[in-house]
Amino acid sequence: MKKVYMDYGATTPVDPEVITAMNPYFFEIYGNPSSTHSYGVDAADDIEQSRLKVASLINAKPEEIIFTSGGTEADNLAIKGVAALHENKKNTKGPHIITTEIEHAAVLETCKYLEKTGFDVAYLPVDKYGLIKTEDLKNTISKNTFLLSIIYANNEIGTIQEIEEIGKITESNGILFHTDAVQAVGKIPVDVNRSRIDLLSLSSHKIYGPKGVGGLFVKKGIKIKPLFHGGGHEQGKRSSTLNTPGIIGLGKACELGKKRLVTDSKKMIKQRDTLIKNILGIEESYLNGHPNKRLPNNAHFRFSAVEGESLHMMLDNKQIAVATGSACSSKKLKPSHVLLALGLTPEESHGSLRFTLGRQTEDTEISYVSKELPKIVEHLRKMSPLWKK
Ligand SMILES: Cc1ncc(COP(=O)(O)O)c(C=O)c1O
Known part of the structure; x- marks a missing residue:
């Protein structure tokens, strides 16, 4: 890939x-x-x-x-x-x-x-x-x-x-x-x-x-x-x-942007919703943000008992680039002020990842991420003292 x-x-x-x-x-x-x-x-x-x-x-x-x-x-x-x-x-x-x-x-x-x-x-x-x-x-x-x-x-x-x-x-x-x-x-x-x-x-x-x-x-x-x-x-x-x-x-x-707005957003909504459906199949995974009043290209998740930073690094090893907080604040290890404002705990904020799609995003990439991410979450949870199961 x-x-x-x-x-x-x-x-x-x-x-x-x-x-x-x-x-x-x-x-x-x-x-x-x-x-x-x-x-x-x-x-x-x-x-x-x-x-x-x-x-x-x-x-x-x-x-x-x-x-x-x-x-x-x-x-x-x-x-x-x-x-x-x-x-x-x-x-x-x-x-x-x-x-x-x-x-x-x-x-x-x-x-x-x-x-x-x-x-x-x-x-x-x-x-x-x-x-x-x-x-x-x-x-x-x-x-x-x-x-x-x-x-x-x-x-x-x-x-x-x-x-x-x-x-x-x-x-x-x-x-x-x-x-x-x-x-x-x-x-x-x-x-x-x-x-x-x-x-x-x-x-x-x-x-x-x-x-x-x-x-x-x-x-x-x-x-x-x-x-x-x-x-x-x-x-x-x-x-x-x-x-x-x-x-x-x-x-x-x-x-x-004006010419492509409708076609781009239709394509991205479809890909985004497939990604959301696949990722929410992971046990104790949740969608951050509004279920439908959200940007066509944004899918933001949190996972119990894993660190977003570790997920981010392991995805990077698989050649998948995503964001933990917003790009501007991701170098700080402070929990995201946005996620805290939603009422999430600092731990929940740290276990969050942002996927943002674009014009070049292909369906095969959605499938690849949907296949790799559950394995990574499972791997990290096995090592996590917070994962009781
Ligand atoms: C909502 C929002 N406002 C402002 C900015 C800053 O824009 P620029 O990078 O062009 O200064 C960004 C960039 O991340 C953004 O996402």
Whole structure:
């Protein structure tokens, strides 16, 4: 069996069509898009085409897309950019920003940083599937709240929030709605208008585009303060010479993502459900996250009396690449904050594994993993003092 990659939630290979689209921008159309000569104008024109493609995937207008260096920067720009306009509210009582306990570090750490500077942040809990309760959200909003930031689809367990319902609540309470949609965009339909989203973060490398590029949707009329000061690029919201090849790659990835959304997700749902059915055949194995409100490509399990780290290593020996926590936190041996928020114990969190499928995932790979994993779990349990049977 050749190597099996089931960690598409961490990153994806770049689509060959994306590479082809990017190629001319390294050596032929290399002008600085801000230059007024033809080299610059050619690059700038193509960047605008890319902006259109990104906007089209989420039903936004092209002028509402700000290119960034990725999802992390988009999250920082959205949250700090809005908070900077509410400095006067600092140190007043009642949450200024509402977020959740299951955010990606890019949002969580940004909120913690803002807390240190005097902003009050409320972290909404989630139920055992990873969903917030909209009643909790309504009850948490105070007269000082100016922003809700909530992850669209969780990067670890794949749970998809009730985004439309949430958008109605933020709109009727006059607070801004930011969503980290890095894992959702390109995998499920995302419509910023229908969901009344004000700010949305996306990242290229999760959708078969290059690494180091992403975008922030900022609804027309919404003001944010920039993180970087400089030449005033991107309507003054994000200074720095634009990453032309990266942006062209992101645009192509979005175009392909839109074209392939239905077929890709149908295929992945079938493969995911086969994997879930097979793996849940293992004694004392459980699915983490919501049974059906989950990303088409995500299957997240926990196994009693085994360590996810050991499973991960033994799968790696069998040439199967999966994730224990989220990629960003998997090097730390702390239990995942997302799994703890579901109510799992630290032991249960440590016994969890994430499988994320992608365009290249083949049925034979699902069968291979379904055959190898039960053997590995059994082997580890034989050595585990926690396994009583
Ligand atoms: C939900 C989520 N938000 C943000 C990020 C960060 O994106 P980037 O790697 O483009 O900075 C990731 C990446 O793992 C993610 O999964």
